[in-house]
Amino acid sequence: MSTSDPAERAVAVVGMSCRVPGAEDLDAFWDLLRDGVDAITDVPAGRWDLDGIPDGAHGFEGVRRGGFLDRVADFDSGFFGISPREAEAMDPRQRLALELSWTALEHAAVVPETLRGAKAAVFLGATGDDYAALVHRHGGDAVSHHSMAGLSRGVIANRVSYQLGLRGPSLTVDAAQSSSLVAVHLACESLLSGAATLALAGGVHLNLAPEGTLAFARAGALSPDGRCYAFDARANGTVRGEGGGMVVLKRLSDAVADGDTVHCVLLGSAVNNDGGGEGLTVPDGEAQRELLHSAYAQAATDAARVRYVELHGTGTRAGDPIEAAALGAVLGQDRPDAEPLLVGSVKTNIGHLDGAAGVIGLIKVALSVRNGILPSSLNYAEPNPAIPMERLRLRVNDTTGPWPEGPRLAGVSSFGVGGTNCHVVVGQAPA
Incomplete structure (x- = not known):
């Protein structure tokens, strides 16, 4: 943008x-x-x-x-x-x-x-x-x-x-x-x-x-x-x-x-590619960090104010820790309060919709922002040992409840197996 x-x-x-x-x-x-x-x-x-x-x-x-x-x-x-x-x-x-x-x-x-x-x-x-x-x-x-x-x-x-x-x-x-x-x-x-x-x-x-x-x-x-x-x-x-x-x-x-009804606002977005890394199908943490910095710069939004991120969140042993580390580095640090960044994945409900996965994550966030309710991410019992949740200041939203205190500001991530990454910044509709 x-x-x-x-x-x-x-x-x-x-x-x-x-x-x-x-x-x-x-x-x-x-x-x-x-x-x-x-x-x-x-x-x-x-x-x-x-x-x-x-x-x-x-x-x-x-x-x-x-x-x-x-x-x-x-x-x-x-x-x-x-x-x-x-x-x-x-x-x-x-x-x-x-x-x-x-x-x-x-x-x-x-x-x-x-x-x-x-x-x-x-x-x-x-x-x-x-x-x-x-x-x-x-x-x-x-x-x-x-x-x-x-x-x-x-x-x-x-x-x-x-x-x-x-x-x-x-x-x-x-x-x-x-x-x-x-x-x-x-x-x-x-x-x-x-x-x-x-x-x-x-x-x-x-x-x-x-x-x-x-x-x-x-x-x-x-x-x-x-x-x-x-x-x-x-x-x-x-x-x-x-x-x-x-x-x-x-x-x-x-x-x-x-005079349209506005369900939410897309404040900014970014697309990049892993551009090398360890392998064609292996996610790259540095590229994901660059993606997040670019998206929030485009949105002119302080990443530390984001309350929730709809993850790419595939549940793979390689991908989840890389995604978590990038989120923690860019969105988890310097948060203005003691609350961690909440994360979740609609893939735990309906599976990975491949080429349609990202927009379904966006629609989930749009509905959540509009209704002021954050649905639970399923199948979560204890953190992946390769993801230091407390240090990264992340928490899986495993219980449906009201939108966390603060701005209704969220991110949505989607990553392609060939390294094309996208992140969209979502905000509440203006009054």
Whole structure:
């Protein structure tokens, strides 16, 4: 975010939507968070063929668990003016993106038709191509003239822009697991540069084939018991989830002028890359510290005033201690009171939504800031011995309760396996 006046850099979240494991919409997601629901289940019947993976196979036990959506094949094609044949050829993520975009605009009290021809942007995080892989297994006869666009990951964002008649920037972002939060960052940049007057930003992810989860297992990144133990001594890997989320963004000054309901304000954000480190897939603590310094400088905000950070928080043995050390160094020190920085991870509720993970963390924080309630992070009993919580002045928020005393100021982190990191600074809506 590049303008000089902090007030002019602020971006308002004026609408939201989501569909995640255990929650079909925004209200159900808040209920899930507030009630501390664990939405991880066995793989739905008929989703994957796991005959080649025997029960109890060492290192692969977690393949049979995850966070899943119901009825991923359902889609009201007629509502969007799409023929049943074309809808069948579309990657279900395109369908999900259309539904989430429409619902987010409704939540923002924006009539979609009024945006036709406007400089409205779409930035959507997405990774992998499970549906295309499934189609290609059936050979050339499964490919139609709708497949070129229907199976393209790059068209996911374009599909939304086309259906709504939007003329602003439109692109699918793939920065691995940080994709959707990077999409939010790019959307803010687009608004602040004047390239767009309104932006839809978020991400979608579906686990339609087992190979992606098998890859996590073979890399040692999958929790064998299907639970994410973020910052806990039992941390043994992540658990995969699916779903999506969308936020509607405007410059704060425009939102106030338009009389919009502002759910929270994005004060600043930053993106960088590990740029070396010990390995391509190994997080780098120095880069994460630089990311945090940059984000709070952009937000013109004292990092020591932050009360909560929604972690990347995958529950991996390597990643959690590195993330904790960076947070402690930048946000944990020089705090104006005796209270530690509270941290948590929505991945403990619904799993890791890969390219959609970051925006779901942002929506969790937006709901928390709006409601003045901080939901618990699940599966936490005792700190990871590699994370000196007291010295770093961190504490896992393991009990749902009122927002801690002080400003409703929070951060959201998301990191990609290839080293692309993103952090967004979130504040309360102005009175």
